[in-house]
Amino acid sequence: MALAVAILSLSAMVLQYRLVESRLMSAQQDLLAADLNGLAALYDQRRIIALRQAIDYRATAATGEEMLLLLDRNGATLAGTRPEWPANLAPAGEGFTSENPTTFTEGGTRWLAVARTLPGGFPLLVARSLQPVDDTLAALRRGMFALLGALLVAGALVGWLAARSVMTRINRINTLADRVAEGQLDARLPGIRTADEFGLLETHVHAMLDRIENLNRATHRLSDTIAHELRTPLNRMLQKLSRIEGQDDLTADLKSEMRQAIRMFDSLLDISRAEADAGTGGGLVPVDLSAVATEVWDLYDPLAEDKGLLTKAQITPDLHILGDRNLIAQVLSNLLDNAIKYCAPGDRLTLDLAPDADRILMRVADTGPGLPDDLKPEAFDRFTRAERDRSTPGHGLGLALVRAIAARHGARLTLPPTTRGFTLEIRWPRLQQSD
Numbered sequence: 001m002a003l004a005v006a007i008l009s010l011s012a013m014v015l016q017y018r019l020v021e022s023r024l025m026s027a028q029q030d031l032l033a034a035d036l037n038g039l040a041a042l043y044d045q046r047r048i049i050a051l052r053q054a055i056d057y058r059a060t061a062a063t064g065e066e067m068l069l070l071l072d073r074n075g076a077t078l079a080g081t082r083p084e085w086p087a088n089l090a091p092a093g094e095g096f097t098s099e100n101p102t103t104f105t106e107g108g109t110r111w112l113a114v115a116r117t118l119p120g121g122f123p124l125l126v127a128r129s130l131q132p133v134d135d136t137l138a139a140l141r142r143g144m145f146a147l148l149g150a151l152l153v154a155g156a157l158v159g160w161l162a163a164r165s166v167m168t169r170i171n172r173i174n175t176l177a178d179r180v181a182e183g184q185l186d187a188r189l190p191g192i193r194t195a196d197e198f199g200l201l202e203t204h205v206h207a208m209l210d211r212i213e214n215l216n217r218a219t220h221r222l223s224d225t226i227a228h229e230l231r232t233p234l235n236r237m238l239q240k241l242s243r244i245e246g247q248d249d250l251t252a253d254l255k256s257e258m259r260q261a262i263r264m265f266d267s268l269l270d271i272s273r274a275e276a277d278a279g280t281g282g283g284l285v286p287v288d289l290s291a292v293a294t295e296v297w298d299l300y301d302p303l304a305e306d307k308g309l310l311t312k313a314q315i316t317p318d319l320h321i322l323g324d325r326n327l328i329a330q331v332l333s334n335l336l337d338n339a340i341k342y343c344a345p346g347d348r349l350t351l352d353l354a355p356d357a358d359r360i361l362m363r364v365a366d367t368g369p370g371l372p373d374d375l376k377p378e379a380f381d382r383f384t385r386a387e388r389d390r391s392t393p394g395h396g397l398g399l400a401l402v403r404a405i406a407a408r409h410g411a412r413l414t415l416p417p418t419t420r421g422f423t424l425e426i427r428w429p430r431l432q433q434s435d
Contacts, residue, residue: 009151013144020140024133028112032128033098035066036114039126040096048078048122055079067111067127073120080125091115091123103130110134169198173205182410185213284409286431287323289360290315293353296329300336308345309366315353319360320431327405334398335364335424343368347421359412359427367421376415402426 042050048070055068056079062068069080077083089104094117101114113127172189179187188206193199297313304311321328332351339349343366352363402424406413412427 006148006151006155010148013148017137017140017144021133021137024136025112025130028128028130028133029098029101032101032112032114032126035068035126035128036096036098039124043096043118048118048120051118051124052079055081065129065132067113067125067129069123069125071123073122075123078122085123085125086113089113089115089125091117091125094118096124173198173202176205180209182407185209284322284324286320287325287328288318289321289323289328289362289428290317290319290353292325292328293332293351293362296332296336297351300333300340304336304340304343304349307340307343309340309343310346310348311350312348313351315351316355319353319355321360321409321428322431323409323428327408331402331405331426332362332364334402338398339364339366339368339422342366342422355430356427358430360430362426362428363423365418365421365423370418370420370422371415399424 039051039054042054051070055070058066058068059079059081062081067081069082069085070078071085072078075085086104086106089102092100092102092115096116098114101112103110103112105111110130111127112130113125115123115125118124176187176189188209189202193202293315294313297315301311301313336349336351343349347367349366350364352361352365354361403413406426410429414425414427416423416425
């Protein structure tokens with residue numbers, strides 16, 4: 001906007017400059033025509049003698065803004081304000097007409113001139129200095145440039161203030177979006193909303209968040225209710241099965257199925273609790289993430305080696321976060337358990353833990369079958385499983401629980417591209433140790 005105003009202003013000033021230049025040149029042409037008319041009147045009275053006397057008289061009172069010169073047939077000076085004819089200027093036409101004047105420069109000064117040949121072969125030069133015109137135009141240009149500079153500065157200042165105001169309002173909404181992305185669905189913008197487009201946008205965003213929060217709450221409530229209501233009858237059925245005699249194989253299979261169902265409901269409840277606590281920060285304490293990772297790795301490493309996996313862990317010591325030790329261990333246990341479950345003998349399983357700027361990077365990678373590309377966008381959704389894994393025990397809740405616990409701690413999950421296998425990166429907020 002400021003640039004557009006500056007361009008329009010510059011166009012207006014250029015137009016004004018051309019108008020002033022035209023008026024000034026027209027005025028000089030009028031003065032030149034008046035000089036020629038006066039000389040023509042004298043010539044009509046007494047011919048060359050009158051012109052010579054008039055030019056001699058005006059030469060004595062010359063101000064430097066006019067040039068008069070009369071030559072004889074042989075080119076000798078008869079009268080004038082200068083001793084000789086200007087170089088590169090030849091007489092054009094005859095008589096005292098003022099049409100089609102020409103300009104020439106001499107000594108750094110521009111002149112508007114009429115060079116004619118009078119009857120009998122007498123060259124006559126009448127010229128007016130354009131120095132006053134050039135001085136006036138130069139002053140006008142300086143004023144225009146100063147005004148343009150002031151307009152640019154003022155436009156830049158106004159643009160900066162407007163941009164700052166807009167960016168402040170945008171950052172206000174972005175801050176809300178960041179809080180919501182971290183799991184704070186109950187986050188809202190403080191203060192009174194203004195009666196403009198941004199205020200309307202904030203109103204719509206709040207209405208959208210209210211709707212999302214209500215739907216999310218209803219979904220969680222339904223999930224919790226189902227899990228709570230079904231766990232009890234399943235446990236009762238499990239107890240009754242233990243009383244059945246004579247069908248040990250059947251009861252063992254039924255018990256296994258029921259235990260898996262109960263574990264699924266326990267996982268759903270764990271996910272709901274972690275999602276409900278996301279963004280609150282309550283219950284989190286300083287935890288040595290390096291120690292937790294080492295303990296969990298030491299627990300699962302023998303299991304991986306028994307299955308024939310090649311394992312390696314690189315854990316930087318003394319890395320601390322603000323978190324829940326049990327939930328962190330559950331995250332790593334889920335990831336390692338899944339890797340061991342789906343990898344085949346000879347596959348690699350690695351765990352890396354290292355500082356990453358103001359965060360701590362935990363990377364679990366394997367060279368197993370990995371996730372199909374079409375499942376990666378919904379990898380962290382509940383009950384997400386590949387068709388090839390349907391025969392493997394599980395319910396597709398492991399990564400959903402990992403995401404919920406990561407959100408509880410303000411950690412960031414990423415699935416970096418891999419040529420083979422599965423890799424998950426978790427960036428935990430690093431706890432700044434006070435001296």
